[in-house]
Amino acid sequence: MIWNADIAAAKADSRARLTKRSRRIAISGFASIALAGAVAACGSGGLYGSSQPTHAASGQQQAASHGNAVTARKLPGVGMVLVSRSGKTVYSPKQEANGMIHCTGSCLGFWFPVTVAAGTTPHDGPGLTGTLGTIRRSDNGQSQLTYNGRPLYTFRLDQAPGDLHGNNFSDEFDGTSFTWQVVSASGAAASTHSAKPSGGNSYPAGGSYGK
Numbered sequence: 287m288i289w290n291a292d293i294a295a296a297k298a299d300s301r302a303r304l305t306k307r308s309r310r311i312a313i314s315g316f317a318s319i320a321l322a323g324a325v326a327a328c329g330s331g332g333l334y335g336s337s338q339p340t341h342a343a344s345g346q347q348q349a350a351s352h353g354n355a356v357t358a359r360k361l362p363g364v365g366m367v368l369v370s371r372s373g374k375t376v377y378s379p380k381q382e383a384n385g386m387i388h389c390t391g392s393c394l395g396f397w398f399p400v401t402v403a404a405g406t407t408p409h410d411g412p413g414l415t416g417t418l419g420t421i422r423r424s425d426n427g428q429s430q431l432t433y434n435g436r437p438l439y440t441f442r443l444d445q446a447p448g449d450l451h452g453n454n455f456s457d458e459f460d461g462t463s464f465t466w467q468v469v470s471a472s473g474a475a476a477s478t479h480s481a482k483p484s485g486g487n488s489y490p491a492g493g494s495y496g497k
Contacts, residue, residue: 358413358471366471373447393459416473
């Protein structure tokens with residue numbers, strides 16, 4: 287009886303060892319499969335992304351930094367006018383025709399200066415016959431583009447390229463009245479055409495057309 291018990295115990299111990307060994311092999315196998323999957327994902331951009339999007343983003347940034355800050359575009363009713371790099375119509379107020387900036391403070395919530403990096407020498411884009419320059423804003427130190435000496439802006443209510451919601455628009459900020467006009471590519475006064483904003487855009491109560 288004692289001999290049989292010893293044999294049974296030995297068999298049980300052998301089965302336990304085999305079970306543990308099988309578990310170790312199975313775990314090792316699963317780990318290898320998971321590692322191989324991770325390596326494949328890295329190679330295809332699944333975990334960290336491939337290098338291709340990075341190169342594309344770099345190319346886009348390089349093109350933007352070397353592109354013309356403003357170019358000319360023909361718009362219905364006004365002819366050839368200045369547009370920003372993103373295609374937005376460019377304006378300048380009559381009150382800044384002498385190159386003195388008056389649009390500061392709350393005015394900048396609706397009229398956005400067209401700026402370039404400090405030290406940048408602007409280059410004339412196709413169709414421009416006037417002179418591009420820059421002026422340093424005293425309120426924030428930015429280098430703002432000028433055309434024939436007039437500071438350039440885009441308008442908050444222009445939602446897409448080709449919009450002309452700011453042409454001949456009159457408004458008032460901090461006690462200063464402005465009349466905004468689209469900037470002609472020739473540098474001459476643009477057409478008096480104006481297009482009122484559509485949709486639910488909000489604007490100060492003082493804003494009006496042809497005021």
